[in-house]
Amino acid sequence: MTKPDSLQSASPARADDVVVDVRDVHYAVNGRAIFSNLDIKVRRGRITAVMGPSGTGKTTLLRLITGQIVADKGQVVVLGSDIEQAKTSEIYALRKRMGMLFQNGALLTDISVFENVAFPVREHTDLPEPLIRRLVLTKLQAVGLRGAAQLMPTELSGGMARRVALARAIVMDPEILIYDEPFVGLDPISLGVIQRLIKQMNEALGITSVVVSHDVQELAAIADDSYLLSGGRVVASGTPSELAKSDSEVVRQFMTGAADGPVAFHYPAPDLAQQLLTDDEP
């Protein structure tokens, strides 16, 4: 097994500084290994990017961190709690300290933008209505959509829906904010808006951010630390600029977007000539 490119030049993380600690995690689905020996540390107050080609299990990693699934082996420690050992009630308590932005926004489609943002507040607190209103409008103002408060989610564009989802994710003032592919399918303006918002949330509110994406350029502009996943493990880690200068072929292929390389262009298949000459289906 090759050792991951350790490009990390920043000072080593202190134990109390690490809010998400993925230690030697193994995870398989139907016998197919998604992760083997996965190690990732997310430090408090920083933006950590997790990059990798499609199908490398980036979303699975988020499901591990949020306790939706449990690792076959290894440990996932979030805000000091071991996800595997935690009871359902503890997982739920932990989730109140996290926010997550889904790729498609995942807004509740039968209630308005305002009610979507108010949803976690109404569910978890007994705050009076005027206070909820102020809270929701403040968060919507932060994402620039206070004027869209009364719209229904179906009336929003993809970028707007993601901004509303971001307002909903921060309404409970989480310690960790997780972004699942926040840049996918956005026009350049919306993309820039989301990019700036991620940075603002981190700087202004001090929220620790985990951004899972394969958009290298966008991440490079905002990430403090980054991990590159391939083949179910971390193949490189460091600051985005360190990754850009890496000699590793996998890192170079990913950063430059080369079609073929260590990550093969062709899905494993029998020899083409042999397959064309046989009549067997398909």
Next chain:
Amino acid sequence: MSNGRNGNGLLLEGTRRMGAVFLFLFKILAQCVPALGRPGLIIAQIYNAGARSLIIIMLSGLFVGMVLGLQGFELLQRFGSEEALGTAAALGLLKELGPVVTALLFAGRAGTALTSEIGLMRATDQLTAMEIMAVDPLRYVAAPRFLGGLLAMPLLAATFSLIGLFGAQLIGVQLMGVDKGAFWSQMQGSVGMSDITEGIVKSVVFGATCSLIAVHEGYNAEPTAAGVGLATTRTVVASSVLTLLLDYVLTAIFL
């Protein structure tokens, strides 16, 4: 040999599925008490499953009652006892047609809507988003819909029976000339509380069954367009077959 294996596989799959539905029922029941603390959600679901099904239930009830009036009159006339039409229509509607036809219509109208709604919520990550926001979707989504369906069904079945009686009376009394007094008085004399109870029990059981299947299929639908479509189909098929099967069992128990 292979048929035997297939048969075993089907039996195993059927047992597994039934076990999964029962486990799901226990999970929902555990969430029903906290869900009762949010009556607004349940009322909204009674409106969705019940009020929005009213037109189809009333129209169907009217036509079923009218057919019952025609067929009943034609049959009873042969024995010279047309006056018993009121009794025949009332017993047929209260004990059988009301609960059964309402359940079948409920499965087709409200059941499919529930399954596809919850299935799409699953496919668009809305249920996962709730879990991440530390809100149990079983409590917020599944339990209110189950309770809403459970409460709406007996009300719909009662409406169906009432409109059906009106339809039977319309044809029997107004069109065919059965004596109005005999129609109502015979009905009043023959229909007992036990007949009404049978209808109520049946509609509650069918309501629970159809709602449970609809919510279970939606909640566990594969998060794809095809998966939601398949789940919706399964809701109609399973609800209809189970309604008819349970109808036989309950009728046998009440006899």
